[in-house]
Amino acid sequence: MSELILKNATIVLADEVVKGAIKVRDGRIGDIGGETAVSAAEDVHGDYVIPGLVELHTDHLEGHYAPRPKVRWNPFAAVLAHDAQICSSGITTVFDALRIGMDEDAELSCADMRKLADAIDDGCRNDHLRADHFLHLRCEVSAPDCFSGFSIFEADSRVKLASLMDHSPGQRQFRHIEAYSMYYQGKLKMSDEVFATFCKKRIAQSEANSDRNRKAISDACLARGIVLASHDDATLDHVDEAIEQGIQVAEFPTTFEAAEASKKAGLAVLMGAPNVVRGGSHSGNVAASELAEHGLLDILSSDYIPFSLIQSAFTLGEHVEGITLPQAICMVSKNPAASCGLDDRGEIAVGKRGDLVRVSVDHHVPVVRTVWREGRRVA
Numbered sequence: 001m002s003e004l005i006l007k008n009a010t011i012v013l014a015d016e017v018v019k020g021a022i023k024v025r026d027g028r029i030g031d032i033g034g035e036t037a038v039s040a041a042e043d044v045h046g047d048y049v050i051p052g053l054v055e056l057h058t059d060h061l062e063g064h065y066a067p068r069p070k071v072r073w074n075p076f077a078a079v080l081a082h083d084a085q086i087c088s089s090g091i092t093t094v095f096d097a098l099r100i101g102m103d104e105d106a107e108l109s110c111a112d113m114r115k116l117a118d119a120i121d122d123g124c125r126n127d128h129l130r131a132d133h134f135l136h137l138r139c140e141v142s143a144p145d146c147f148s149g150f151s152i153f154e155a156d157s158r159v160k161l162a163s164l165m166d167h168s169p170g171q172r173q174f175r176h177i178e179a180y181s182m183y184y185q186g187k188l189k190m191s192d193e194v195f196a197t198f199c200k201k202r203i204a205q206s207e208a209n210s211d212r213n214r215k216a217i218s219d220a221c222l223a224r225g226i227v228l229a230s231h232d233d234a235t236l237d238h239v240d241e242a243i244e245q246g247i248q249v250a251e252f253p254t255t256f257e258a259a260e261a262s263k264k265a266g267l268a269v270l271m272g273a274p275n276v277v278r279g280g281s282h283s284g285n286v287a288a289s290e291l292a293e294h295g296l297l298d299i300l301s302s303d304y305i306p307f308s309l310i311q312s313a314f315t316l317g318e319h320v321e322g323i324t325l326p327q328a329i330c331m332v333s334k335n336p337a338a339s340c341g342l343d344d345r346g347e348i349a350v351g352k353r354g355d356l357v358r359v360s361v362d363h364h365v366p367v368v369r370t371v372w373r374e375g376r377r378v379a
Contacts, residue, residue: 011348058302121156165232
């Protein structure tokens with residue numbers, strides 16, 4: 001029998017904060033209670049102990065695989081580097097987001113995504129990875145090759161989540177052409193004339209491909225039991241479309257009305273942790289903290305900065321009126337786990353997995369001291 005005992009802990013449960021000890025036996029939480037006199041117990045000196053974080057949407061892996069234009073790193077080495085950063089940020093369960101459906105700025109292919117997925121699977125099977133990894137397919141439904149790319153993952157049991165995205169100009173995240181120009185024209189160094197042609201092409205691709213790809217992928221996901229997420233919903237029509245397609249998670253709604261309608265319809269509303277940390281959206285969309293204040297925020301995702309997940313939870317718990325620390329921690333642990341059917345983790349409770357994070361706070365920033373996955377130290 002393997003056993004981990006932590007004492008003198010400030011334990012963040014799903015609905016309260018308590019002082020005491022936690023015992024983990026054979027990977028599962030066996031007891032939560034008063035202090036222990038067991039000499040083998042590890043003294044955490046009053047630090048917080050929170051559940052291991054559950055990350056649903058991070059495209060951070062691509063940066064390790066393609067760190068510079070035309071540079072491709074060994075995919076297994078890229079996965080190891082990504083995994084180390086994820087886990088040291090307190091994330092013990094991660095849904096690695098791989099893009100499906102390519103465009104001109106991608107410089108990657110669906111074959112690259114398959115290489116990364118195979119590297120993740122290899123690392124998991126051989127116990128080389130610190131966190132528990134699943135796959136999230138980010139499906140750009142406006143792209144002509146979207147469904148063919150999705151089909152590459154037809155037999156992959158690690159796929160647990162798929163999001164339906166359309167980043168063409170004039171809608172959703174890029175309702176305002178100025179935001180689209182700032183992102184794409186700046187990124188690809190286009191002249192105004194080239195940018196106008198680029199926009200026209202993207203809109204035509206969306207009109208030709210989005211509806212059929214949305215239906216084909218949503219039908220396939222519902223048949224396979226893959227959780228579906230919408231992406232960047234902005235209007236009530238977008239929300240109605242999501243409900244019709246069997247969407248369960250509303251990722252990054254861009255307006256208050258879309259978030260409110262999604263919540264009323266029973267969808268779990270997910271927003272970006274960087275949005276919380278920065279104090280607002282970098283694209284000028286609705287602020288995550290505003291949704292939290294109105295009870296419309298369920299889940300946070302680190303998106304492009306792994307450490308932002310734990311940072312956002314402590315920020316919400318400290319600065320947003322009506323949000324307690326336990327509620328904020330649930331947004332990065334219990335709630336995302338529940339949204340994808342992972343009922344064995346996400347909270348500190350008897351019988352749950354011993355996925356734990358020891359955290360202190362300095363200058364209002366959480367400091368990850370130690371991370372355990374199923375009672376085994378991994379960071």
